[in-house]
Amino acid sequence: MTTTLPDIERALRLLRLSGVRDTLETRVLQAQGSQQPFLETFALILQDELDRRQSRLIERRYQQSGLDERLTLTELDWSFNPKLPRQACFQLHALKFIAAGENGLIVGKPGTGKSHVAKAVAYQAVLHGHKVQYLETDDFFNRYALSAQEQRQARLRAILDCDLLVLDDLFLSRTIPDDAGALLQTLIHQRYKLRRSVVVTSNRVVQDWGAYLGDNTMSTTILDRLMHHCHLLEFNGRSYRLKEAAEALAQRTKEG
Numbered sequence: 001m002t003t004t005l006p007d008i009e010r011a012l013r014l015l016r017l018s019g020v021r022d023t024l025e026t027r028v029l030q031a032q033g034s035q036q037p038f039l040e041t042f043a044l045i046l047q048d049e050l051d052r053r054q055s056r057l058i059e060r061r062y063q064q065s066g067l068d069e070r071l072t073l074t075e076l077d078w079s080f081n082p083k084l085p086r087q088a089c090f091q092l093h094a095l096k097f098i099a100a101g102e103n104g105l106i107v108g109k110p111g112t113g114k115s116h117v118a119k120a121v122a123y124q125a126v127l128h129g130h131k132v133q134y135l136e137t138d139d140f141f142n143r144y145a146l147s148a149q150e151q152r153q154a155r156l157r158a159i160l161d162c163d164l165l166v167l168d169d170l171f172l173s174r175t176i177p178d179d180a181g182a183l184l185q186t187l188i189h190q191r192y193k194l195r196r197s198v199v200v201t202s203n204r205v206v207q208d209w210g211a212y213l214g215d216n217t218m219s220t221t222i223l224d225r226l227m228h229h230c231h232l233l234e235f236n237g238r239s240y241r242l243k244e245a246a247e248a249l250a251q252r253t254k255e256g
Contacts, residue, residue, distance in 0.1 A: 004045050004201065006145075006193055011143045012031075012094065013069070015144065015212050017049055018218065019221075022048070022052070022168075023048040023074060027041060027045050027048070027198075028041075030044075031188075034202075043178045043254060050151075052221055054205060057127075057129075058126060058127060061126050061130075061131060061132065062123070062126050063153075063159040064131075065122065065126055065131075065132040065133060066129040066133055066134040066135060067122055067123060067126070067132070067134045068121060068199040069119055070123050070124075070244060071116055071119045071120040071123055072123070072124075073089060073090060073093050073117065075116075075198050076116055076117070076120075077121075077240070078087055078109075080237075080238065080240065081112060081113065081235075081237030081238060083138075083235075083236060083238060084112065084113060084236075085233045085234065085235070087235050088231060088233050089117050089121075091231070092104050092117070092199070092231060093120060093124055094129070095121075095124060095125055095128055096195045096213065097142070097197055097231060098125060098130060098163055098164055099120050100229070101195030101197060102197060102229040102231065103197055103198045103199065103226055103229060103230040103231070104118075104120060104121070104197070104198075104199040104200070104230065104233065105198070105199075105200050105202075105206075105227065105230055105231070105232050105233070105238040106199070106200070106201045106202075106207065106208075106233045106234025106235060106239075107201070107202050107204070107206065107232075107233070107234055107235070108233075108234050108236055108256050109201070109235065109236060109239070110203050110241075111201065111238075111239025111240050111242060112235040112236065112237050112238070112239065113201075113235060113240060114201040114202075114235050115168050115201055116240075117201075118120055118134075118166050118201050119134065119166075121164075121166075121199060122134050122164060122166045122199070125163065125164045129161040130164055131161070131164075131239050132162055132163065132164045132166070133158060133159050133162040133163070133164070133165050133166070135153075135159075135166065135167055135168065135170060136168050136172045136175070136207055137167045137168060137169055137170045137171075137172070138169065138172050140167075141176050141177050141180040141183065142177060144177075144180075144183065145177040145179060145180070153158045153183055156186075156187075159187060160190050160191060160194065160196075162196070163196060163197065164196075164197050164198075164199065165187070165191060165196070165197070165198045165199070165242070166197065166198075166200075166201075166218045167184075167187075167199070167200045167201070168201050169201060169202065169203070170184075170200050170201065170202040170204070171193075171202055171208075171209065171212045172202075172203065173205070174212065176212065176213075181213040181214065181215060181218050182218075183220050184220060184222060185218055186216065188226050189221070189222075190224055190227040192226075192228070198226065200226065201224070209222070209223065
């Protein structure tokens, strides 16, 4: 019985081998054109399937991460703020701190790139197969406070189980929900015990955290665990957002 290419494609579809199916015809033509040995062709076809599965896994983990941007450190204009701790940022980006169960604390002025760096590190972690949870902290606190108990438990479990947790813009608002301090303490304490990494960004100096939490003892407890094995990065300089706004205004004026 002669087997045709459509017959093979139907079989691949049943076997859910989409990576093989999508590139099979191209691989067959390449093999015929270069008289490629069968094993070499077969190895390439298998690699196509592995690549497709890896790509789909990365995409699924990205969708589950909560990230809304696929940022990289190379996109940041380092020349605009030359005093930023560039080397320390790229050290975090290497992801060795995740394997070591260490944390990152990025503090400094608004608009200096803290969130960009945190998101770039988180996306790099996704690309390397890590489970990531990225949270805009104030929004998370508010949503958590309004959610049902079952939803809270499921959300907390996902946050505790991930390899990297990013708490972005902690204390961006001057007030937080009543139970948010206890929740933050639980997250930091439990992940500390599990040796799982946390990256926190904040415009607020750590000396003021007690005031925002309304509890200096709680603040000390959180910082004690967060900073025990921690990379501390301080961001000072001009605001990228103000720079972009000024450039946009200049462009509109020029066009007008």
